Amino acid sequence: MDLPFIEIIIILSTLAFAISATSSAMRKHLDIFGIVIIAFVGSVGGGTLRDILIGNTPVSWLQNTTIINTVVVGMLLTLLVNRKLKKINYTLFIFDAIGLGLSTIVGVQKGMDMHFVPGVCVALGAVTGCFGGVIRDILLNEIPLIFRKEIYASVSIAGGIIFYAFTYFNFNEKFSQLFCIIFIVVVRVVVVKYKLSLPSVYVGSNKDI
Amino acid sequence: MDLPFIEIIIILSTLAFAISATSSAMRKHLDIFGIVIIAFVGSVGGGTLRDILIGNTPVSWLQNTTIINTVVVGMLLTLLVNRKLKKINYTLFIFDAIGLGLSTIVGVQKGMDMHFVPGVCVALGAVTGCFGGVIRDILLNEIPLIFRKEIYASVSIAGGIIFYAFTYFNFNEKFSQLFCIIFIVVVRVVVVKYKLSLPSVYVGSNKDI
Amino acid sequence: MDLPFIEIIIILSTLAFAISATSSAMRKHLDIFGIVIIAFVGSVGGGTLRDILIGNTPVSWLQNTTIINTVVVGMLLTLLVNRKLKKINYTLFIFDAIGLGLSTIVGVQKGMDMHFVPGVCVALGAVTGCFGGVIRDILLNEIPLIFRKEIYASVSIAGGIIFYAFTYFNFNEKFSQLFCIIFIVVVRVVVVKYKLSLPSVYVGSNKDI
Numbered sequence: 001m002d003l004p005f006i007e008i009i010i011i012l013s014t015l016a017f018a019i020s021a022t023s024s025a026m027r028k029h030l031d032i033f034g035i036v037i038i039a040f041v042g043s044v045g046g047g048t049l050r051d052i053l054i055g056n057t058p059v060s061w062l063q064n065t066t067i068i069n070t071v072v073v074g075m076l077l078t079l080l081v082n083r084k085l086k087k088i089n090y091t092l093f094i095f096d097a098i099g100l101g102l103s104t105i106v107g108v109q110k111g112m113d114m115h116f117v118p119g120v121c122v123a124l125g126a127v128t129g130c131f132g133g134v135i136r137d138i139l140l141n142e143i144p145l146i147f148r149k150e151i152y153a154s155v156s157i158a159g160g161i162i163f164y165a166f167t168y169f170n171f172n173e174k175f176s177q178l179f180c181i182i183f184i185v186v187v188r189v190v191v192v193k194y195k196l197s198l199p200s201v202y203v204g205s206n207k208d209i
Numbered sequence: 210m211d212l213p214f215i216e217i218i219i220i221l222s223t224l225a226f227a228i229s230a231t232s233s234a235m236r237k238h239l240d241i242f243g244i245v246i247i248a249f250v251g252s253v254g255g256g257t258l259r260d261i262l263i264g265n266t267p268v269s270w271l272q273n274t275t276i277i278n279t280v281v282v283g284m285l286l287t288l289l290v291n292r293k294l295k296k297i298n299y300t301l302f303i304f305d306a307i308g309l310g311l312s313t314i315v316g317v318q319k320g321m322d323m324h325f326v327p328g329v330c331v332a333l334g335a336v337t338g339c340f341g342g343v344i345r346d347i348l349l350n351e352i353p354l355i356f357r358k359e360i361y362a363s364v365s366i367a368g369g370i371i372f373y374a375f376t377y378f379n380f381n382e383k384f385s386q387l388f389c390i391i392f393i394v395v396v397r398v399v400v401v402k403y404k405l406s407l408p409s410v411y412v413g414s415n416k417d418i
Numbered sequence: 419m420d421l422p423f424i425e426i427i428i429i430l431s432t433l434a435f436a437i438s439a440t441s442s443a444m445r446k447h448l449d450i451f452g453i454v455i456i457a458f459v460g461s462v463g464g465g466t467l468r469d470i471l472i473g474n475t476p477v478s479w480l481q482n483t484t485i486i487n488t489v490v491v492g493m494l495l496t497l498l499v500n501r502k503l504k505k506i507n508y509t510l511f512i513f514d515a516i517g518l519g520l521s522t523i524v525g526v527q528k529g530m531d532m533h534f535v536p537g538v539c540v541a542l543g544a545v546t547g548c549f550g551g552v553i554r555d556i557l558l559n560e561i562p563l564i565f566r567k568e569i570y571a572s573v574s575i576a577g578g579i580i581f582y583a584f585t586y587f588n589f590n591e592k593f594s595q596l597f598c599i600i601f602i603v604v605v606r607v608v609v610v611k612y613k614l615s616l617p618s619v620y621v622g623s624n625k626d627i
Contacts, residue, residue, distance in 0.1 A: 033363045034356045048262070053466070055475025057264025062329050120480050138556060139343070141352045147452045147557070154451045242572045243565045257471070266473025271538050348552070350561045 005174055006109055009181070010047075011070050013102030017043040017132055018074025020096035026082055028140055038136055039075040043067075045132035050107055050124050054114060093192065094185075096133070101184035104129035104156045105177050108163050118164050125160035126153050129184075151191045159184035214383055215318055218390070219256075220279050222311030226252040227283025229305035230345055235291055237349055247345055248284040252276075254341035259316055259333050263323060302401065303394075305342070310393035313338035313365045314386050317372050327373050334369035335362050338393075360400045368393035423592055424527055427599070428465075429488050431520030435461040436492025438514035439554055444500055446558055456554055457493040461485075463550035468525055468542050472532060511610065512603075514551070519602035522547035522574040523595050526581050536582050543578035544571050547602075569609045577602035 021042025025035040044061045051059040061067040107128025111121030130153045137144040159180045166176035190196070230251025234244040253270045260268040270276040316337025320330030339362045346353040368389045375385035399405070439460025443453040462479045469477040479485040525546025529539030548571045555562040577598045584594035608614070 030356055031360075033360070033366075037356075037362065052261055052470055053475065053477050053480060055264075055473075055477075057262065057266075057475075058323070058325075059262050059264075062262060062325060062333075065326055065328070068328055114476070116476075116480060117483055119483070119486055124480075134557070138347060139353060139356070141350070141559070144557060147448055147455075151449075151451070153455065157451075239565055240569075242569070242575075246565075246571065261470055264473075266471065266475075267532070267534075268471050268473075271471060271534060271542075274535055274537070277537055347556060348562060348565070350559070 005177065006106065009102050009177065010106055011066060013099050013106060014043050014067055014070045015074045016095045016099035016102060017046075018071045019078045020092050020099060021132070021136055022075045022078035023082060023092040023095075024136065024140070026078070035075065035079070038139065039078075040071055041139060042132050042136040043071045043074070045135040046103055046128045046130060047106070047132070049131045049135070050110065050128045053127065054110070054124070056110075094189070097185045097188040099132075100129045100152075100156055100188060101159065101181040103132075104159050104184055105163055105180055108160045109177075112164070112167060118168075121164055122157055122160040125163070126156045129153075129156040151196055152188070155184055155188045155191060158187070214386065215315065218311050218386065219315055220275060222308050222315060223252050223276055223279045224283045225304045225308035225311060226255075226341055227280045228287045229301050229308060230341070231284045231287035232291060232301040232304075233345065233349070235287070244284065244288070247348065248287075249280055250348060251341050251345040252280045252283070254344040255312055255337045255339060256315070256341070258340045258344070259319065259337045262336065263319070263333070265319075303398070306394045306397040306401075308341075309338045309361075309365055309397060310368065310390040312341075313368050313393055314372055314389055317369045318386075321373070321376060327377075330373055331366055331369040334372070335365045338362075338365040360405055361397070364393055364397045364400060367396070423595065424524065427520050427595065428524055429484060431517050431524060432461050432485055432488045433492045434513045434517035434520060435464075435550055436489045437496045438510050438517060439550070440493045440496035441500060441510040441513075442554065442558070444496070453493065453497070456557065457496075458489055459557060460550050460554040461489045461492070463553040464521055464546045464548060465524070465550070467549045467553070468528065468546045471545065472528070472542070474528075512607070515603045515606040515610075517550075518547045518570075518574055518606060519577065519599040521550075522577050522602055523581055523598055526578045527595075530582070530585060536586075539582055540575055540578040543581070544574045547571075547574040569614060570606070573602055573606045573609060576605070 018039050022035055022039045024042065025038035028034075030038065044059075044067060048059045048061070051057060104125040106125075108121050108125035110128070111124040116124070134144040162183060163176055163180040166180070167173070227248050231244055231248045233251065234247035237243075239247065253268075253276060257268045257270070260266060313334040315334075317330050317334035319337070320333040325333070343353040371392060372385055372389040375389070376382070436457050440453055440457045442460065443456035446452075448456065462477075462485060466477045466479070469475060522543040524543075526539050526543035528546070529542040534542070552562040580601060581594055581598040584598070585591070
């Protein structure tokens, strides 16, 4: 296959996020156009913010119709299936986790391609993985998923660190990518299944300024 | 007149949005500075996001004092008139619709100038037309107008598609622009007057993940 | 010292905002990772938006590990001290005011370095000073501090205008910077202490469109 492996990861991550974002929008009973916007923002939002931060403009989906088509396919698929199935919470959650894994690796890779320092590469992975969902939640006027109890961004960051380390030590590229994608997806699933959360820090006062 | 027609459209769109944004801020009883921020963000927000996405930076209002002056004029006008009139809901709604029509055309035109594919040009029109209002509503901690019942962004997209088609088939430029601006304004007014909304899609489950 | 004075101001402003943002996050009982995100966004958000608007990308913190380290130091300091002290509202408020003063001057200076017109320079100062807090509040689903009763952005704008005027009339650079930083901090403190607010504008109608 001529398509570079990273491009395949980008398309799969867009598809996974399109499915989860469309479902979120449908649960809010948005009309079809609201669904289109949320599907789009949830799918490309993280990568767009990353591209803006690193100055990679025009941002990638403006020049890549494959991305736009992938969002449309993911949205239509979800609209068709969601009308029939009743209990797809688990399926949707899985697709969000898959999107998180795939897009984190894309973000870290972009950072390494531009020779940023390790911390910045890992941060770009987290931005790519998490901020599509953050912007989606802000548009829907919800407290972003990222700030709720269960570990979310931390999983992305942990996976990003491992991926950076593997690449630094010259592990095989595809192996590193696949391993870290699977790592993030599995850890995210385990975290939610067992309701794991980070230890709370003590706060002396509870009042706002 | 030496000023290009598209520049006139940009100024009128800024003026229309400044009037509607200022009114929104006044209805929220913001202090004068809150009004200034909302007027500014509501007027230039959509174009700014478009400029950022396509990498057209520094964004246009940083280099174009006419835009800034137009926002100030629109804001002062509204502040003066709004203190006297009681029922200006309709007037304000009209200015928002006019701003939507004008700025959509500006966005599609910018996309065509940069030779993006049709879907992207139409999307840039919708971003320019709708996202000033979206950012304004997010700042005011409201669910963006775009996600409420009545058709909003869909009107912008429909007008953008027609404008792209007209241009593609080499219709007279000014005619195409004027026709599509009027189309968007009229459809938006009709939509609100008759409370038209897009058909809802069936949602099997109502629970959040 | 070899470090330019403006670089010192940037670091101190980042530190001050990191302390106030970390405290805000702790008061919301976020987990440690939520605190990391809010600390980071609150510290670099204003400067990042400014850099994006003026096309200064990759944005500065991606290429400047000192900024990232400063955020981490400010966050850890606050986490340690906040666990022990109970009444630090005043301390935190002070650090937010200090951050506002320092970062406003940085923003105006950047605008002048790029030869923007006076109004734009002052606006860039306000963006740098205020929007880290705005984005932080939006992420936490609160009405941004900037829209609440007490004068906030107006202080930044007043300080920015004075700083621009001082520079225009060739006052000593360090004196101008220090004077305006202190001006903003002191005025902000006085405003909050005496609960000063801008005069309200009359609104004829209170209903939403």
